Amino acid sequence: MEDIQEILEDFLVEAFELIDQIDQDLVELESNPEDLELLNRIFRVAHTVKGSSSFLNFDVLTKLTHHMEDVLNKARRAELSITPDVMDVVLESIDMMKALLHGIKDYGNDVDVGIDIEDICNRLIAISEGDEIPTTPSESKAKEETKEEVKEETKQEDEVDVSKLSDDEVEAEIERLLKARKEEDRKRKEAKKQEEPAATSKQASTPKDLAPKAPAPRANQDSTPAKKGAGAVEQTIRVEVKRLDDLMNLIGELVLGKNRLIKIYDDVEERYEGEQFLEELNQVVSSISIVTTDLQIAVMKTRMLPIAKVFNKFPRMVRDLSRELGKAIELEISGEETELDKSIVEEIGDPLVHIIRNSCDHGVEDPEAREMANKPEKGLIELKAYNEGNHIVIEITDDGKGLDADTLRVKALEKGMISEREADAMSDKEAYGLIFKPGFSMAKQVTNVSGRGVGMDVVRTNIEKLNGIIDVDSEFGKGTVIKLKIPLTLAIIQSLLVGAQEEYYAIPLASVLETVRVPVDDIYTIDGKNVLRLRDEVLSLVRLSDVFGVKQVFEGGDTTYVVIIGLAESKLGVIVDTLVGQEEIVIKSMGEYLQGIEGIAGATIRGDGRVTLIIDVAALMEMAKEIKVDIKASINDGTSSKTKPSDYKVLVVDDSKMDRNIMMKSMEPLGVTPIEATNGVEALNIMKSGEHNIDAVLIDIEMPRMDGYTLAGEIRKYSKYKNLPLIAVTSRTSKSDRLRGVEVGMTEYITKPYSPEYLESVVRKNLKLPE
Amino acid sequence: MEDRLNKIINKQQKQLSEPDIKSTEEVMQLVGFIVSDEEYAIPMLNIQEIIKPIEYTRVPSVPDYVLGVFNLRGNVIPLIDLRRKFSLDVSKQSEDARYIVMKGQNSIAGFVIDRLTEAIRIRKDRIDPAPETLHKDKGMIYGIGKRDDSILTILRVESLLKRDF
Numbered sequence: 027m028e029d030i031q032e033i034l035e036d037f038l039v040e041a042f043e044l045i046d047q048i049d050q051d052l053v054e055l056e057s058n059p060e061d062l063e064l065l066n067r068i069f070r071v072a073h074t075v076k077g078s079s080s081f082l083n084f085d086v087l088t089k090l091t092h093h094m095e096d097v098l099n100k101a102r103r104a105e106l107s108i109t110p111d112v113m114d115v116v117l118e119s120i121d122m123m124k125a126l127l128h129g130i131k132d133y134g135n136d137v138d139v140g141i142d143i144e145d146i147c148n149r150l151i152a153i154s155e156g157d158e159i160p161t162t163p164s165e166s167k168a169k170e171e172t173k174e175e176v177k178e179e180t181k182q183e184d185e186v187d188v189s190k191l192s193d194d195e196v197e198a199e200i201e202r203l204l205k206a207r208k209e210e211d212r213k214r215k216e217a218k219k220q221e222e223p224a225a226t227s228k229q230a231s232t233p234k235d236l237a238p239k240a241p242a243p244r245a246n247q248d249s250t251p252a253k254k255g256a257g258a259v260e261q262t263i264r265v266e267v268k269r270l271d272d273l274m275n276l277i278g279e280l281v282l283g284k285n286r287l288i289k290i291y292d293d294v295e296e297r298y299e300g301e302q303f304l305e306e307l308n309q310v311v312s313s314i315s316i317v318t319t320d321l322q323i324a325v326m327k328t329r330m331l332p333i334a335k336v337f338n339k340f341p342r343m344v345r346d347l348s349r350e351l352g353k354a355i356e357l358e359i360s361g362e363e364t365e366l367d368k369s370i371v372e373e374i375g376d377p378l379v380h381i382i383r384n385s386c387d388h389g390v391e392d393p394e395a396r397e398m399a400n401k402p403e404k405g406l407i408e409l410k411a412y413n414e415g416n417h418i419v420i421e422i423t424d425d426g427k428g429l430d431a432d433t434l435r436v437k438a439l440e441k442g443m444i445s446e447r448e449a450d451a452m453s454d455k456e457a458y459g460l461i462f463k464p465g466f467s468m469a470k471q472v473t474n475v476s477g478r479g480v481g482m483d484v485v486r487t488n489i490e491k492l493n494g495i496i497d498v499d500s501e502f503g504k505g506t507v508i509k510l511k512i513p514l515t516l517a518i519i520q521s522l523l524v525g526a527q528e529e530y531y532a533i534p535l536a537s538v539l540e541t542v543r544v545p546v547d548d549i550y551t552i553d554g555k556n557v558l559r560l561r562d563e564v565l566s567l568v569r570l571s572d573v574f575g576v577k578q579v580f581e582g583g584d585t586t587y588v589v590i591i592g593l594a595e596s597k598l599g600v601i602v603d604t605l606v607g608q609e610e611i612v613i614k615s616m617g618e619y620l621q622g623i624e625g626i627a628g629a630t631i632r633g634d635g636r637v638t639l640i641i642d643v644a645a646l647m648e649m650a651k652e653i654k655v656d657i658k659a660s661i662n663d664g665t666s667s668k669t670k671p672s673d674y675k676v677l678v679v680d681d682s683k684m685d686r687n688i689m690m691k692s693m694e695p696l697g698v699t700p701i702e703a704t705n706g707v708e709a710l711n712i713m714k715s716g717e718h719n720i721d722a723v724l725i726d727i728e729m730p731r732m733d734g735y736t737l738a739g740e741i742r743k744y745s746k747y748k749n750l751p752l753i754a755v756t757s758r759t760s761k762s763d764r765l766r767g768v769e770v771g772m773t774e775y776i777t778k779p780y781s782p783e784y785l786e787s788v789v790r791k792n793l794k795l796p797e
Numbered sequence: 798m799e800d801r802l803n804k805i806i807n808k809q810q811k812q813l814s815e816p817d818i819k820s821t822e823e824v825m826q827l828v829g830f831i832v833s834d835e836e837y838a839i840p841m842l843n844i845q846e847i848i849k850p851i852e853y854t855r856v857p858s859v860p861d862y863v864l865g866v867f868n869l870r871g872n873v874i875p876l877i878d879l880r881r882k883f884s885l886d887v888s889k890q891s892e893d894a895r896y897i898v899m900k901g902q903n904s905i906a907g908f909v910i911d912r913l914t915e916a917i918r919i920r921k922d923r924i925d926p927a928p929e930t931l932h933k934d935k936g937m938i939y940g941i942g943k944r945d946d947s948i949l950t951i952l953r954v955e956s957l958l959k960r961d962f
Contacts, residue, residue, distance in 0.1 A: 279871050529855060574857035616856070616866055618904035619875045619960050624858050629866055629873040637854040637866050637873055 034134075037078045039264060041127050044071045045120070052117060055108065065102040072098055075123065084136040087126045090143045093150035094119050100154055115149050122146055267368065270329050277318075277325050278518060278612035282631050284318040285609070287311055289633030322518065331371045333411045333420070334362035339375075340382055340409060347386040354404040355390050357382075361411035366418055370512060373492055374420070377485040381422050381508055382407065384482065389426030389506055399503065401425065413514075417536065420510040429500035431457040438466065451564075458498040459595030462486040486595075490644040493519070493534045496595055511536070521611045521630075521640065524589060525604035526570040527578060528746060530638050532611055532630060537643040539590045539597065541605060546584055554654055558588060558599050565590065565599040568650040573600075573625065593643045598650055609633075613640060625649050671697035674793050675718050678702050679709040679737065680726035680755070685778075689724055689755060692782035693789055706732025710740050713747070720750065722792050724785075725772070727756040727763070735770045742771040751792035755785070823921045827942070827951060829914035830897065833885035836949060837910075838917055838942065843954040845898040845905065847913065860962050867896070867907060874898065875906045877957075901958040908957070919944065924951065 048071045055064050076091035097116065100106035108116075122143060129139025291311045298304055337359050348355040366374070390396075390405030397403065408423040431454040438444045438460045444452070460466055464483040489496050494512040513519060513536045521532040522541070542560065549567060550557050556567040567588065571578065588599045611630040615621070627642035676698050680686045690700045701718055703709035706729055713720060723741070727734035734754060741747050754767050757778040767775050774788050827838040828847075853867040853876045862881035866873050876896065880887050893912040898905065919942045927938035937956045942949035 282871065576855075576857075614873045616873050617875055617906070619906050619958060620856060620859070620863070620866065621960075623856060626856065626858075629854070631868050631871060631873065635868055636852060637868050639854060639856065639866075 034082060034130075035262065037082060038127065038131055039262065041075055041078070043264075044074060045124055045127070048072075048120060052113070052120065055113075062102060065098065069095065069098040069102050079136075084126075084130060086136040086141070086143055087123065087130070089147060090119060090123060090126065093147050093154070094123070096154045097150050106153070112153055115146070115153060119146050119150060265328075270325075270368075273325050274329065277322050278614075280318050281322060281518060281610060281612055282633075284315050285633040286635065288315060326367065326514070326518075327365075329368050330365035331368050332362060333364050333366055333371060333374075333418075335371055336375045336378060337362045337409060337411070340378070343379070344382065344386060344407065347383065348405075351386060352392070353386070353390055354393055355386055356404050356406050358406060358408045359410075360408070364411040364413060364418055366512070367514060370492055370514075373488055374510075374512065377488045377510070378409075378420070378422070380482060380485050382409070385422060385424040385426065385506070389424035389428075391427050395427070399427075414511070417511050417513055420512070422508045422510075423505065425505040428502045428504050428506050429458050429461070429498070430502045434458065434460050438463070441466065453563075455498070456595070458500055461498070462496065462595055490593055493536045493593075493643070495536065495592055498595065518610060518612050521609055522589065523606035523609055523632075523638065524570065524587075524600075524602040525606055526574065526602055527576045528744065529571075529574070529576050530606065530632075530636075531570065531574075532609070532638050532640045533589060533591060533600075534627075534640065534643060535608060537591045537593050539592045541587060541589050543585055543587055546586055549586075556655075560590070560599070563597075565597055566650065567599040567601060568653050569601040569655065571603070572653050572655050573646060573649050591643050591646070593647060596647060598647050600646070600650075611638070611640065671795060672699050674698040674721045674795070676700050676789065676793075677709060677712060677718075677720045677723045679704075679706065679723060679729070679734070681705055681729045682726075685726060685755075688782075689785065692785040695786055696790055696793075696795060698789070698793065698795075705729045706734065706737035706740075709737055713741060713744075722751040722753065722789060724753050724755050724789075727754060727758050727767075735766055738767075738770040738772050753788060753792065755780070824918050825921055825924065825951075827917040827919060827949070828897075829917050829949065830895075830910040831912040831914060832879045832883060832910050835883075835885070836914060836947070837879075837952055838949050839897070839899065839952050839954055839957075840939075841916065843899050843901065845900045848896050848898065848907075850894050850896060850909070863962075864909065869898065869907070872905075876909065877906055878909045880909070880911070899954050899958065901955045904958045906958055917942075917944075917949070919949070 048068055051064055051068050051071075055061065055068065058064065072091050072095045076088055076095055079087040079091060094116065097106065097112070101108055101112075106112070122141060125141055126136050126139065126143075129141065130136050133139060288311060291307060294307065295304060340359070341357050344355055344357040385407050390407065391399070391401075393403050396405065406425050408421070410421040410423070412419055412421075431452075434457045435444075435449045435452060438457075439446065439449050443460070443463055443466065462482045462485065466482070486496065489510055489512070492512050494510055497509040497511070498506065499509075500506040513534075520535040522535050522538050523530055523532050525531075544558060544560075548558060550559070558565045558567050570576070587602050587605050589602055589605075590597060590599050592598075609632070611632075613628045614630055616623070616626070616629050625642055625645045627640045627645075629637050629639050632638050674696075676693060678686050678689050678700050680689065681704050686702055690702075693700060698721075701712065701720070703712055709723070709725075710732065712718060713723075725734040725737060729737075732740075734756065738752050738754075741750065741752060751773045752771060753774040753776060754772045755776045755778065756763070759777045764775050773792060776785060776788060826841040828841050828844055829836055829838045831837075848869070851867055853865040855865040856863060856875075862878050864876040864878050867876050868874075878887070879885075891911060895910055895913055896907040897910055898907045923943045924940040925943065926940050927936075937953055939951045939953040942951050
């Protein structure tokens with residue numbers, strides 16, 4: 027019963043808003059009676075209120091607004107001029123409408139308030155019928171009559187009128203259907219009540235379709251005290267979406283700040299281990315991080331809407347479709363209270379419409395076919411939503427004829443979408459995926475319901491846009507299950523951070539199926555494509571650095587990391603050089619200038635303040651098809667090109683000219699090329715510029731501006747220098763100094779004074795030069 | 798009372814219908830900078846801020862003059878190398894290099910320049926339109942400012958900020 031209360035509340039909030047608007051508009055209209063825009067707006071208000079109130083069974087209100095609509099409709103078609111007399115009546119009817127709405131708010135229905143609308147209705151009818159055009163009076167009656175008659179009438183009128191009339195036509199049809207449905211349902215309900223009284227509560231919690239809701243308000247309102255209804259209405263505030271978006275952006279900033287704070291704390295902890303203030307800092311950092319997370323959840327929640335907003339329109343759609351197609355189909359909805367971010371709720375509607383239409387048209391069979399297959403005459407479509415971790419899953423199940431993988435393969439072959447070889451290699455699941463290809467349709471003929479091969483392609487694009495995954499499963503003859511897995515929110519997402527050479531990228535975790543570490547030998551090349559055999563699947567492989575043209579600065583080892591990404595129904599293995607970890611990231615746009623860069627969905631700012639790009643998985647998959655690099659060959663190819671000792675460059679970092687000279691003298695017999703730097707900052711700049719390809723570094727510890735330890739630490743931050751020999755040459759000899767050297771990543775530790783031969787041999791050893 | 802109101806309204810309307818009556822005497826405020834060896838200037842009002850070079854992240858599949866994006870206090874801003882954009886000699890970045898963050902109608906970007914020179918005030922009547930022959934820059938030049946001892950290429954920020962790939 028709660029959902030009815032909710033709908034009622036929504037209706038009232040909306041209606042009062044509309045009425046505020048209509049008052050202003052009407053006043054303006056009186057002074058400006060020719061303004062069509064204004065008239066249209068007022069007409070729409072009456073129309074909307076009428077639609078909603080008839081849905082909620084407020085017959086009195088419906089009747090009133092219906093007559094208002096008639097008058098206004100004529101006015102906006104210039105068949106009736108708005109004279110002050112007419113205006114008086116219209117205004118009076120608006121007041122009446124307001125009174126009725128207040129009545130609904132207070133009593134929960136439009137009868138108890140005791141307003142008689144007969145008089146005003148008659149006057150409205152008089153206005154509308156006292157018209158010069160003789161054909162129109164029948165129009166209002168026609169609405170109550172059948173659809174066909176209205177159609178006939180409209181044919182005689184011009185095109186604009188047809189489009190306008192069809193509004194009413196639809197309206198009339200809704201009314202008629204609802205009434206019929208109500209009757210039907212009331213009967214069924216009564217029958218059910220008698221049979222199994224216990225079942226009613228169950229039915230209430232999982233409403234089977236729209237119809238049980240329609241008669242409900244009465245029953246509900248009768249039992250609910252009037253006060254409660256009124257109180258509940260005032261407990262909600264309507265807030266502009268923009269404000270919520272702004273709030274969400276601010277929270278995004280806060281999350282980034284939090285990430286940064288945690289990172290800084292880690293650094294500080296390392297440096298000042300055991301200090302008193304660390305504990306305090308830790309407390310502050312963790313409490314801020316908890317509050318930020320809570321705040322983020324709270325704000326996210328304000329943006330959440332129950333998926334019922336989308337689901338609610340389907341019962342009618344299925345009903346109409348089943349009538350149109352001559353099939354008996356029942357729609358069962360569950361989990362409509364599951365909540366989703368507003369932006370996603372808006373996007374999810376279209377794909378669901380297409381899927382359900384498809385299920386009705388292609389899934390569920392004709393009654394005869396169903397009988398032959400020993401199935402109940404009535405087909406069943408289940409629409410289910412539930413949470414799964416950070417995702418919401420929407421499941422659409424039908425008990426229809428299911429998908430036949432073989433027929434799909436043949437059809438795709440006929441249309442030239444796949445080659446014969448591909449068809450043979452295709453698993454059943456992959457074959458089901460074919461239905462999402464643009465232009466693919468299994469329908470023998472194009473109906474106005476489906477069969478153009480567009481719908482499912484739309485589904486795929488929309489779901490991909492939401493970073494969602496589609497999973498199709500089917501059993502021939504038994505039915506089909508389509509599962510949509512969609513992230514809860516779009517602004518802040520979980521991501522997997524990966525490294526490609528020196529660059530880092532974030533992959534939306536929703537698209538990551540798994541990560542594996544594989545030996546290079548397991549990569550095969552078939553038809554110029556790189557593939558990986560993983561368990562019983564064969565996956566295409568691509569190197570991230572090839573897709574994004576990352577500068578190759580170091581070679582990988584014998585094994586490599588593969589991130590398996592999946593989107594909608596396809597999969598791809600992406601080779602990366604490092605896996606950094608999972609992180610919560612905030613998606614930021616790269617601005618107008620860099621919008622829509624292929625393969626990049628946006629950017630985020632990491633804890634260290636750097637910008638990391640977020641991969642657009644759908645685009646990446648497309649781009650991967652164009653990449654033709656023999657991965658295995660290029661990995662094995664990476665042998666060193668250094669042939670003579672002078673190709674080796676050794677960076678000598680010391681602030682004393684004499685010390686540098688001693689070191690260089692000692693290395694002279696080796697024949698390597700020395701490069702000098704007088705302090706850490708200078709050395710780091712030389713390394714960063716990439717001008718020289720440094721093979722080893724000799725580092726003094728005591729230096730101005732940046733000391734040797736810091737320098738070593740900085741150098742080690744670059745993954746291409748992970749294995750670069752760093753040799754400390756220093757007069758600091760204590761054990762703790764040596765340990766510090768090891769900690770920051772020094773490879774060797776030479777204490778001054780040293781013999782030239784010793785230095786020479788250490789350098790030789792580290793450069794792997796022959797004796 | 799009514800008369801006075803009318804007077805004011807009339808005055809306002811007059812101002813509206815006869816704009817820039819004094820534009821020849823108007824002064825334009827510019828910021829001058831060096832790219833490679835050439836001096837350029839842009840209107841001061843288009844500058845959001847000028848910062849020292851910071852780390853940036855490369856963006857794939859863009860022309861080489863788009864260096865990437867950088868983090869400006871939580872905003873992700875594109876970074877464009879004017880030397881490459883103008884096909885000038887790309888030497889090493891000097892100590893004086895700066896990022897000028899320029900903002901236009903609805904986009905914003907940082908531009909790498911070699912050195913700032915000075916803030917310049919120049920009368921509008923001393924600015925000539927760009928020579929017709931400079932076609933290849935497609936309106937990137939707003940005009941040529943004549944100064945006592947030199948001439949100044951004034952850039953049009955809107956077209957600098959327009960994506961042309």
